[in-house]
Each structure stands twice: as C-alpha cells, then as structure tokens.
Amino acid sequence: MAKRDILILPDPVLRKVAAPIADIDDRIRALAADMLETMYEAPGIGLAAPQVGVLERLIVCDVATDEDAEPAPMVLVNPVIEAASEETKVYEEGCLSIPEFLEEVTRPAAVRVAYLDRDGTPQVVEADGLLAVCLQHEIDHLNGVLFIDHISRLKRERITKKFAKQARLA
Numbered sequence: 001m002a003k004r005d006i007l008i009l010p011d012p013v014l015r016k017v018a019a020p021i022a023d024i025d026d027r028i029r030a031l032a033a034d035m036l037e038t039m040y041e042a043p044g045i046g047l048a049a050p051q052v053g054v055l056e057r058l059i060v061c062d063v064a065t066d067e068d069a070e071p072a073p074m075v076l077v078n079p080v081i082e083a084a085s086e087e088t089k090v091y092e093e094g095c096l097s098i099p100e101f102l103e104e105v106t107r108p109a110a111v112r113v114a115y116l117d118r119d120g121t122p123q124v125v126e127a128d129g130l131l132a133v134c135l136q137h138e139i140d141h142l143n144g145v146l147f148i149d150h151i152s153r154l155k156r157e158r159i160t161k162k163f164a165k166q167a168r169l170a
Ligand code: NI
Pocket: 094, 095, 096, 097, 137, 141
C-alpha cells in the first residue's frame, strides 16, 4: 500500500466526470487500499478516486469516527444512488480537497446506494446519518461535483477565489 497525493481545489481533475470501472482487478484493489491508507492518514472519513487523480468510479469511506470503534472501511465501485429520502438533514461538511473549510450542506437524510464491492459482488446499502452524508459527498466527486456547489454562491465564490490565490502563490 502507498499513500497518494490528494488533489486540491482548483485542480481541474476534480471537475471531471469519472468513468465506470469495467473490471475489478488487482489494480483496482490496490487503488482502493491506497485510497483507504491516504484517507486514514489525512485523516478523513471518505475519499473518491478523482481526488487522487484517478478518473474512475471508486470511493472509500469509514464513518466509524468514535476513537474506540473498530475501523469499518467500505470500498464502493460504480456506486449509484437508487433512492433518496424526501426528508433532508443539514450537516457541516468538509473535504480533503478543500482543506480547513467547513460549511453546512443540506442533503437527503437517507439514501439507498447500489455498488460492487472489492470482489465485484453487487451490494446495496441503506444509509442514514453520517454514512448517508459521506456517500452522497463522495459520489458527487465522481461527477465532478464538490460540496461547495451545494452552498450559497457568495460563499462558494469566496472560497474558490481563496484557493485560486493559494494555488498561484504555491
Ligand atoms: Ni470531498
């Protein structure tokens, strides 16, 4: 396993649509392992392949944030939101590609997500709470969507400008 570099806003790769994965082979399993290691080290609770520069539909997450909790890594290939609740919930989100910026986002409170696991077996997860937030946030990444797209335009423009300036100075 190897830690990978996380792309930071305004890297254009973060705005591209990722391609479906046709074969879940050793390359994909190695990518998932690298992404989990990168996520745990960051630390974060979710990571999408485009964030490490790979435009393929793979996300990882682990919402067992309690210090005493056993790690609960999830690897989701080609995840699709099949259903979303009418009920919404507000959660203060952050993103490893937009460091040190948190903002409240409103999303469906519960979702049903279909995906393939790392063995290629079809799975369905009914998620609510933090897992529902995490899955929606990460699946957005596969479509070039960032959580700042769900906040007010004023706040989005402010943070986008800030990161554009930091990139120029780097
Ligand atoms: Ni993110």
